[in-house]
Amino acid sequence: MRRALSVVIGLLLMVALWEGYKAVGNPDGTVLFGTRVLPRADDLSMPHVWDMLSRFGRPELTGGRPVWQAVLSATLFTLGITALGFVAGAAVGLVLAVAMQRFRIVERGLLPYVILSQTVPLVALAPLIAGWSGNLSFGAYPWQDWMTVAVISAYLSFFPVAVGMLRGLQSPHASGVELMRSYAAGWWRTLIKLRFPASLPYLFPALRLAGAAAVVGAVVGEISTGTRGGIGRLILEYSREATSDPAKVYTAMVGAALLGLVVAGLVSLLELPLMRHRRRVTVVTM
């Protein structure tokens, strides 16, 4: 209840900030030494919140379906891709973390590349993935455009899991590990009984980061490859009408923001059953 209230208050604050700036800000923006430091506050740059809301109700095109339907279906489409990318990314991250924990040499050899992988700009990566994946197929089922987007999404989301989980797996004290050894427990058993439970407080913050990264990956991947049906593509298409229908762009942005919130919510739901009886530990994953 208190949580719901704080969400509402947060939303109202955002709206108040937006409209407040519109009320007092210079319609031509504030320019200091030739650089714009504050944005324009006119209706073309910052449409009123109620204009955006009413735009949701009006049709996308004359005689077409209302904008809210278009935005909602696009958001759901991207949610599907994000979920797939997130699951794949988290799985890859988990496997990498376990491999790196198990073999010191793998950690030494792989970790720099794992970090390097995130410095490759997405715009360079997307056409590459679209390029080489075009010829792949799963049996008789050919590669689809949305799979490219899911791969990009997974590519961004595996990283926090790999790094965070590695930290978590390495977190048990030497005394714990030695105790397991004294029980003659093998590596596998130590992993299951000791390392996995110990890594949970590290895993969940990592998963949250991964969720956010998966959303960014999916939206940017859609924009980059022009994949039809999702919210990224919708933002791009609506932004072409920014000149004459500025409120429309923001409806798609609201959709993208909603997607981010939903994913964050779903990820924190994962946490509930596993963390109920655990004390909360603040950890740094990066």
Place this chain on the structure above:
Amino acid sequence: MRRYLIAASLLLLLTACGTADTPATPTASGGTTPIKLQLQWFFQAQFAGYIAAVDQGFYKEQGLDVQLLEGGVDIVPQTVLAQGKADYAVAWVPKALASREQGAGITDVGQIFARSGTYQVAWKDSGITTPAQFKGKKVGNWGFGNEFELFAGMTKAGLDAGKDVTLVQQQFDMQALLKKEIDVAQAMSYNEYAQLLEATNPATGKLYTPDDFQIIDWKTNGSAMLQDAVWANTEKLNDPAYQQQTVKFLAATVKGWAYCRDNPEACRDLVVAKGSKLGKSHQLWQMNEVNKLVWPAATGGVGMIDEAAWKQTVDISLTAKNQTGDTVLTKEPTGLAYTNDYIKQALDQVKAAGTDITGTSFQPQTVTLTAGGA
């Protein structure tokens, strides 16, 4: 044991993702040859001729099953073609020539747009009517290889793009011009210029009109370059089967464009039905403007590459420098950069069937844009 199981299942997973066989010669499925055409952008009237040829069954008549691939921000059609992910691609000539210089084996086999649709737009009351007057002004440009006509035009007018003007990177929309952040903005006649006319003028409460703007058209300044053309894979053009297929593909494409010349409203509806998010009046405007770029066609019919226009495009590509001092090309295109061999055969075939391939009597419509292009 468990460990081996995991390893085995991983292996299985890996082998499941095999590569699809791409046969050297396309196999017929149900009597038609599958063809992929890579477009430059999302479905819009700019590609109406191809969409119509699919929808009206012109490709089917030729035994081709054509799939149109939409573009995206980072999709480069000529690269997709060179990599063999598409059988043909639509691309601007200078950009495709630049890719050729980088090693892409592609050939212009059909110059669908006979002329360029790039404008530079200024406010009427600014008094700017020629490129020479850009001096000291803020000049918007898109970059990414879309800017060379502008730079050629400025160079021709005696301006040094590096010193005499302030260059501003322009966004997809035209807000920068409307808010007078820039003095002249780059615009395509069939897209961004229409966006200006779909916006409301806060002073009058009505839409802006063409009287509010001044167009600097590169076609009349001698710095225009060839744009949308059909590109084919150069190496595959040695294969008689691909040659025949190219003729068939071009013949159906020509029919598609002729159909859109004679039925602009029907083609507008086809594009809208393809799920374009741009409104109906905007699409009709685009259809009409694109028709103006295609028709009347170059001597010999639509798709014929006019040598003078080609030479002008190559010359500008070699000489015009952008703000970083780069030219599109560093040397003359080598090898088979363009050929009229296939489009000639295609045109003969279409002409014999009674289709007008030159469109000498083409009359553009007057399209009224509505707010937001809806």
